[in-house]
Amino acid sequence: MTRTWDDVAPHAAAEVCPVCASLDVRATEPGWFVLELDRGDELRRDEVAVEFVCRDCRATWR
DSSP states (O other): OOOOGGGSOOOOOOOOOTTTOOSOEEEEOGGGGOOOOTTHHHHSOSSOOOEEEETTTOOEEO
């Protein structure tokens, strides 16, 4: 059986601000600026930390 993109149903989840219930939320990755150094492995985390920011009330959460 061959799968095509038509077989996959699109699923998207909207992030909602826990403070004001706004849907105007953006995701940021605060650790993107970590420099490549000799000790870079010690500075980088194993998982990517994503931080959400509400554009209406400026609340932040992970």
